[in-house]
Amino acid sequence: MGLAAGVDLGGTKILAALIDDNHVVVADKKVPTPADGPESVVEAIRTAVEALPERPDTVGIGAPGPVHDGVVKIAPNLPGWDRPVPLAEQLSKALGLQVVVDNDATVGALGEFVAGAGRGARNLLGVWIGTGVGGGLVLEGRAYRGSFGGAGEFGHMVVRQGGQRCNCGRRGCLEAYAGRASMERAVSTLVAAGAQTALTRIAAEKNKSQLTSSVWKRALSEGDPIANQLLDEAVSAVSIGVANAVNLLDLDRVVIGGGFAEALGQPLADRIAEAARPYVLVGDANREVVVAELVDTAGVVGAAALARRG
């Protein structure tokens, strides 16, 4: 059916790509995300799509927040997006094309489903472990949005009642144990209490102000006890979430993506699968937990696939 454009709208950059029938990226354009509100962002996306070498037939967008009927309800990582933005309608007008919008984690899961580690699956959960923890569902081959656009909020499944404070303000969410921001806070607390860790030294050596996935990878390879302990806690939290999701939805594939998955690879997915097993009611040898394959392009490939499906 020709070309579709996929757009990955992130907190710092917008990636627009032209995707062919076989889910292959044929051209792309990257622009910074304007920080002065929705109107400028709409304009930046329009410019990026029009800068692609061919005009697409349809456009799909992954946005960093809950989306319902083409409306981004809130996007905490985008300045000024603290009220609902009818992104699909506004961009459709600006471009003169059909535009569909969905949550970025859902779109990423669809990308892995059509062209990555989710190929051949029927019911899939994508888990994105980054600064926070995102989740996206593809059920019976279709991106699942839920009733109000809130489906797939994997990071806010409660794994410990009354547990640690999460970025969302609630307590005991999975993200409070497995998101990199939360893990970094835990490191700061331990260091302030006098603990020694290779994490801070490696970050300084690499000139990083934050504990990136590559910093964690090196600390783990050096056998740093604090890095190991916090990764164990993260794996434990994610595995409880995965087991609960499997018990609820009888998933046949779980795809683990994000910085940690890129840095640690399939062994991370294997650890999560192993830790989840005792909590899963109906086991099956055909259920797979695998690391994502598409890395940076899952969002645009999934957004384009969503646009083709309408």
Ligand SMILES: [Zn+2]
């Ligand atoms: Zn939360």
